[in-house]
Amino acid sequence: MDKKKVAVPLVCHGHSRPVVDLFYSPITPDGFFLISASKDSSPMLRNGETGDWIGTFEGHKGAVWSCCLDANALFAASGSADFTAKLWDALTGDVKHSFDHKHIVRACAFSEDTNHLLTGGIRTVAWLHSDQTILSTCTDIGGVRLWDTRSGKIVQTLETKAPVTSAEVSRDGRYITTADGSSVKFWDANHFGLVKSYNMPCNVESASLEPKFGNKFVAGGEDMWVHLFDFHTGEQIACNKGHHGPVHCVRFSPGGESYASGSEDGTIRIWQTSQEENSLQTGNPGKVKITADEVTRKIEGFHLNKEGKAEEKQKVANA
Helix, strand or coil, X not given: CCCCCCCCCEEECCCCCCEEEEEECCCECCECEEEEEECCCCCEEEECCCCCEEEECCCCCCCEEEEEECCCCCEEEEEECCCEEEEEECCCCCEEEEXXXXXXXXXXXXXXXXXXXXXXXXXXXXXXXXXXXXXXXXXXCEEEEEEECCCCCEEEEEEEEEEEEEEEECCCCCEEEEEECCEEEEEECCCCCEEEEEECCCCEEEEEECCCCCCEEEEEECCCCEEEEECCCCXXXXXXXXXXXXXXXXXXXXXXXXXXXXECXXXXXXXXXXXXHHCCCCCCCCCCCCCHHHHHHHHHCCCCCCCCCXXXXXXXXXX
């Protein structure tokens, strides 16, 4: 048998409890960024390419279950077990507004135009169709529900046997990627038909489709490994080992040159897409280059924040 090279990830420490959600910003003039949610109550912002810590958002009083960045990585949002969702200034770390709920906030998502923030006690939420449709999943029942934002009614349900623990809309808007039980499925985001369904080697909690070429996907779950698969055949391309607990979340970077995983062990690992894996592609996506001045400017503007009051500057829709 040919010996395969062991992947050596960038290991990002800092969280003191399990990492339960990850979100990459799109590519901005300052590069791209990665935000993480953890049960330690303190979301963290990092350089998406290097994994270097930029800042910590302080103010939640309970586990943080979800996090996201807007299109320009100027605002961040988080949902927590303290019954609040918070809107943050991603440059300074200041709380812009805290939204009270009557339940644990497990999901949050900025609209495509960044004018609205969607929050809820459900497992996942996402916007699609130029913010005309909302996707949601629950922790106790299977399926993905699609809501018309104009009527507020369910217009379609994507049926799954097990509860959907991860749902992602592809960058080009073509596919919805879901993880349920030991299955990863890909749905047509416009006609809602099932495109592909693959059985996984274990129960998976999260899956993500490569955003540039759409020819591979990553999945992680209870076996503590990060699996990379061919989108067209379902064949496993790589199996990355290193986490010391179940993998709760996986996400591809916006250019597809790497993917991140968050685990019960409290670490984030960023895995580079190897040259062998790139041979599946029709070109080399390359790396987004970030100048030292740009990163320094981002870091200098960030500080640890104490809870404070601020005026609301964005419209918000609570789900």
